Structures are given as structure tokens and as C-alpha cells.
Amino acid sequence: MALTADTVVAPPNLDLDDEDANDVEDDVALENGATGEAKKKKKKKKTKKKKPEQSDPPRIGLSKFFPDGNYPVGEIQHYKDDNAWRTTSEEKRYLEKTLSEDAQQTYQSIRKGAEIHRLVRQHARKTIRPGMTLTEIAEEIEAGTRALAEADGLDGGVGFPTGLNINNCAAHFSPNAGDTTVLQMGDVLKVDIGVHIRGRICDSAFTLSWDPSYDNLLKAVEAATNTGIREAGIDVRLGELGGLIQETMESYEVEIGGKVYPVKPIQGLSGHTITPYQIHGGSTGKSVPLVKTKDQTKMEEGDYFAIETFGSTGRGRCVENGDCSHYARVYDVPNVPLRLTTATSLLKTINKNFGTLPFCRRYLDRLGESKYLLGLNHLVAQGVVDSFPPLYDQIGSKTAQFEHTILLRPTCKEVVSRGDDF
Template sequence: MGSKTPENEPHRNDHGDSSNSNGACRDGGEPRGSHNSRDGDGCLGDVVNEDDSDDDDDAHGEVTIISTENQLPSESGSAKKKKKKSKKKKKKTVSGAKKQSNPPRISLTELFPTGEYPEGEVQHYTKIRTKTAEERHTARLQFNAEDGEFLQTYRKAAEVHRQTRRWVRENVKPGHSTLEIAEGIEDSVRALLGHPGLETGDSLKGGMGFPTGICLNHEVAHYTPSPGKGVVVQHQDVMTVDFGVHINGWIVDSAFTMAFDPTYDDLLAAVKDATNTGVKTAGIDVRISDVSAAIQEAMESWEVEIRGKTYPVKPVRNLTAHDIKHWHIHGGKSIPFVKNSDQTKMEEGEIFAIETFGSTGRGYTRDDVGIYGYGLNHDAPLTTSLPLASAKRLHKTIRENFSTIVFCRRYLDRLGLDRYLAGMNCLVQHGIVEAYKPLTDIEGSYSAQFEHTLILRESHKEILSRGEDY
């Protein structure tokens, strides 16, 4: 989830009901339920039973999780027969595999019963720093990044992200709507975590780290479908998907861009290269300015030809990467994508969302119409005098279900709330809740984003969200 530079902080909405009631980021598209494949829970495919044959699993693009301890009951007999007939190691491994459904709906606790989740990509630092005893003590006071339970929590959230986005990348095609895609992602995340988020406080244990962002073409960041509305994705669209997964307030933030037309491949490659360069440059005691300079150099070395015209790929100047703190997607440190003089250093134990945005337009965003989401201000008082009873009730609901996690109108609708816009406007006007606007470049341009979450551990950095896809 992109962070705006300080001089472009999101403006609070002080215009009453009319502005918030127009919360749709994009209008149009097909209504939900108008196509058989789009009915139900926002899925783009049929749920595959766990006891389907291997051929059926492959046809539906299922994720295979290797687990020699947990065979499905319906497969145990055939598995033993396979082992007797063949001594090939591969056959034995596949026979004991437990399969993820398509779309993903099997909780990760079933797929990983031992509670051990895949480690992220390990990158060693180019320079090893020797810490003083005082520095080691200070680092431990914040939280222990080497703590096994903490790491497994983060790795689990990252695995949820990988399995969910694999479904997106393998199943989403032109003709699907942004609402279907967003709801499919959110249903998958909640199912894999085992927290539907419908009971009070359940979504605080695990759920979406922020509203799913689905951006098309010149839409750079912070677009999410409004309730009941979505835009149909076309073959010529460049689509960015940005979503977060949190467990007990620890957030994995990762994003990718898809294009169905190879015309835009160089745009995607440029931004992916810039993000990977930022990841490679990041480390303990590395200055923010050094990471920014490396990102800019990588991205600006690319250009893309679109319909006979060549465009330089520009880093978006007023968005930044950022650190992540407990319950806060933007922790306070920002990493611009252009050269700067910020001498702030990255520190051991910090968690960063290293992301970059590239554009064929101006490389500068402006606020668009509508509202992307809302977030409870961390320094807002727990109790305050409000003129509307609906605002007081809404404030209580937000604290009990989201805390400072950013949410959107669709998430309130899932909880059964209605007629809450007046109360929401009141909370925004009193500074209790922040409203976030969609961000766009000039029409006719194309933008892309890639992002990874990493943690700066003592001897190396672990790129938690890294996968085979990006």
C-alpha cells in the first residue's frame, strides 16, 4: 500500500454526506450475480473438493502443499498402493500431498499442522556490522525479530498472500470485474486465516491488512470497488493488485501488476527491476537516500514502446515505500523513488514494505474522486463528545473490529451496518478517522507497481513475501 509524501498527505473530507456517498472509485461494470461464474462468494472458479483426482487438481491450477504427515482420508488407500508399485521418490511425495482448493478455501492450519511455515527469501548483507551491547539491548526492547513465534506469524501471513495471489494470477482474465476480483481475494484471505471477520473482534485476530487495491491503467494507487460496483477488466488494461494480510496486527504488504497484452511487458519489467533493486540495497545502517537513488537509477534505465510511441518509465515522485509497525501499515519512515538527501538509516528489527510505482505519464499523482478507505487515527481519544449518536456507535464498531487497520465501506457492509455515512463524515470532520482518496496520473498513461515486505534480521534480511511469481 503506497505512502504519500508529507507534502501530499490525504485531505480529510469535509463536504458532508454527498462526497462520501459517492464513494465509488469507478462506476459501471456488470452487477454481481449477472453471470453464473460470478455468483456466490466472489469466486472466479468452482471450489474443488479435496478428494478430487490429481488430473482434476492440475486442471484447476491448484496449489500443492507437500505434507508427508497428513494424507487426506480418501487418498490414503491409493497412496499406499502407489508406494508399493513404484519406488520413485516423486510418487511418494505426491501421494502424501494435501491440496489447496481453487479458489483457496482450506485454512493454513490444516495445510501446515506443525505450525512451521515457509521461510522467505534470505539475502545476506554486503557488510556485517558489529553491534555494541547497548545497541543489542535497545533492539530487544522493541521486539525480538529473531523470536520463533514472531517469525512464524509473519511467515504464515506471507504464505496466505502467496496462495491467494497465485489464484489471482492463474484465474483472473479479461471479462472479470474488479469487484469480483477484490471479493475473491478477501474471501480467500479470510478462509486461509480461519477468521471470517463477521463476529465482533474476529477480524482483529487476522484478516485484510487494508482494502484490496485494484488499479487500472492511469490509476496508480488506492482504488477499491464500492459495494455492488465494479469495472470490467479489458484485454488492453494494465491491472495492479495490492493487498495486505495481517495476523494480530502484523501486516504483510505486497503488490504486483498484470498485463494481458505483451505490449506492456517492459513497463512491468522496469518496475519489478526497481523494486528488486530496492530490496537488494536495503539493509541495516543503509541510508534512505542510497536506497532511493538505486531505485531511480534502475527504473529510469527502462523505456516502453506503446502503439508506436516510446515512453520513458518514470518513478512516481510523490509516493514512497515505507516501514511497517504493529497495527500501522505506514510506520513513519518513507523511502522515495527519486534521489534525496535523507540520511535516516534503516535499523535492525525494522520491517519495510519496499515498493515502487512507475508510470508512462507525468510520474506524479493527484487525488481522484471518491474514497478508497478509512483509518482510525492512532492518537484519537477513545472517548470524545460527538454530535451524532450514529457517529458514536460507528466509532465503537471501528475500534472493536479494525483498530487502526485501514478499512473500506464494503467491510462495514459485511458487518451489517447501514446508513453510516453521516456518522462517518462526522468522525472524519472531528479528526478521529482519516479518509484516503484514490490516486491517479494523467488519463491515457499506464502505471505499474511491485512490492515486497522484508524484515531486517541480525545477520540477514528475509524477504517474507517473495514467491516463485515475483
């Protein structure tokens, strides 16, 4: 076929839809001297906005992905037994639909913190390997938390020092400046991460091991945590819940080097309520024991709990030992005279940057504080700041930890920190 100014042929070997075919016709017509009428016919293609993609490691602020301020809801679990009616109760459903603005903001703050936690910890779970220093691991986690929260201080960011507890150390260890500890292939590492948004803290932890000998230890503790979550609910008595956690954990045993060890819940450690800017719920906080007790205290509607369990191949009891890294200003701080000017200055820094949120010595270093140990110890001695030294079971034992935060809503239980990883 001969080509003339009136003949339009699309280029061969192109699979075109109607809109693309029209565009091609217009382009060919223009090349062949078409009139202004064809020019008018040519349409501009609409370019679709690309959805932002999170970086690796995660460093793009979460608001870029949720501009409307509505963050993903956690795993929903229905209440059991006497509270099953709450799921379909018109009264309770109406109550949730008509939440006050403050309550709605609280839910979104909690969920934003949980989404940050998921992204940061999932990156940590795939990248933490033997050969890394604990300082590298902690700083990577905390940098991601600050970046995603787009805040660093009382508005949001790190909820408490990243716990990196190896082997018989169960809790409250975070590397201080100069710590050169290197993660080893045979280590069992507990990673405890805190994220807060406007004081609403998401507290969740997991355990990593590269030796299959400890698989059952990890399974026992994770199963115990899931039992605690499943059985938790409004009007549940804390002492009875502890008994169910204990029963699950003690049903496991671990064989190491040909010797069988029972998995014991670590007495003295517990789950806890979380209140604004207070990781352990303050003086009115409730505790979820890991063993059966006579505590008749009940969980209540609106409670926000960290369900965490610790298991050990050792005695199942811990003692304080080693250099302290974890501190927190007392909520109802006493009005006491401070004899040291360094303590007075340091307290101002603590109040401004942490309030009653837990902090560690690395965070003071990061703020430019120096030669502060004398002042810090004075604040502890005067009862203004609490110290939380590392907790260890017997030498040679291995400990594990798993933890999630749950919100006891009027109609259901929301496991806010649940993710695809655990």
C-alpha cells in the same frame, strides 16, 4: 501342479514385494482351511495418512498444513558491504537462536501471513482475466485470505482493502458497493493485497497486463523493486536507496503506438515500515522514496519494510480523485466530541473489527452497517479517521506497481513475501 491344503500359490501376473506376498499367502491359506496359526500370522496393513491438499480456489485453513505453527521462511539474502560480517557473526547468530518467545511468535505471524499471501495471489494471478468485474476479483481474494487465516478481524485476515488500480490510477482504489467496473483487455491492473496475523501485516503487490506494449513498463517497476530489496540493509540511508531505485526505473522506456515514453518513478509514493496494526508504521514510520533525496535516516536491525515502487508513462505525480474507499482509524485517536450518534456507533464497530487496520466501505457493508456515510464523514472531519482517496496520474498514462515485504534480521535479510511467481 495339483493344489492341496498344504500348497500355496500366489495369483499370477502380480509384482509383489515381501510384505504383500506374505499377505497373499495368508489369504490363500485361510481360503484353503488353514489353522489359527496362519490367522495369527496375517498382519494388518498400516494405512499412511494422506497429506492434506489445498483446494482450488484456496479455502482450507493454513493450520491444517502447518500444525506445529512453524511456517516457511522467506527468501534469504545476505547483507552487503559493511554489513556482510553479520552472516557469520557468532554473536548475531546466537542472538537469533535465543530470540524471546514474543520475537519468535512475531516471526511466525509474519511468515504465516506471507504464506497466505502467496497462495491467494498465485490463484489470483492465474484466474484474473478481462471481463471480470473488480468487485468479483476483490471478493475472491478477500474470501481466500479470510479462509486461510481462519480469522476475520483483529486476530487475523485481511490486512487492508484489496487495491485494484487500473491504468492511470496508481493506488488506493477498491470497489465500493454497486461498482460495476469491468476489466478490459487493454488495462494495466495493479493488485495490492494485504494479509495480517495478529496485526503483523504482509504487504505485497504485482501488476497484470494483457497487452505486450506495456511489458517494459512492468519490467522497469519490478526491476526497481528488486533493486530496492537488494540494496536495502541495516545502516542504509533511505535517501540514497531512493536514488538507486530511481536509476533502475529510469533506465527503461516504453514504446506505445509508435511513440516512446520514459518510465518515471511516481514521486510522493514510497515504500514504508510496517508496525503492529499500522500499515505505514505510524508517526515514527520510515519511508523509502522512489527518487534520490537528502533523507539521511538509516534502516535499522529489526525493521520490517514494504519495498514498493510505482512507475508511470505520465508525469510521475499523482493527485487525489474520485470516491474514497480506503479509511483507517487514527492511531492516537483524539478525544473529541462526536455530535452524531451514527458516528459514535460506527466508531465502536471500527474499533471492534479493525482497530487501526485500514478498511473500506464494503467491509462495513459486510458487517451489516447501513446509512453510515454521514457518520463516517463526521469521523473524518473530526480527525478520528483518516481517508485515503484514489491516486491518479494524468489521463491516458499507464502506471505499474510491484512490492515485497522484507525483515531486517540480525544475520540476514528475509524477503518474506517472495514466491515462485515474483
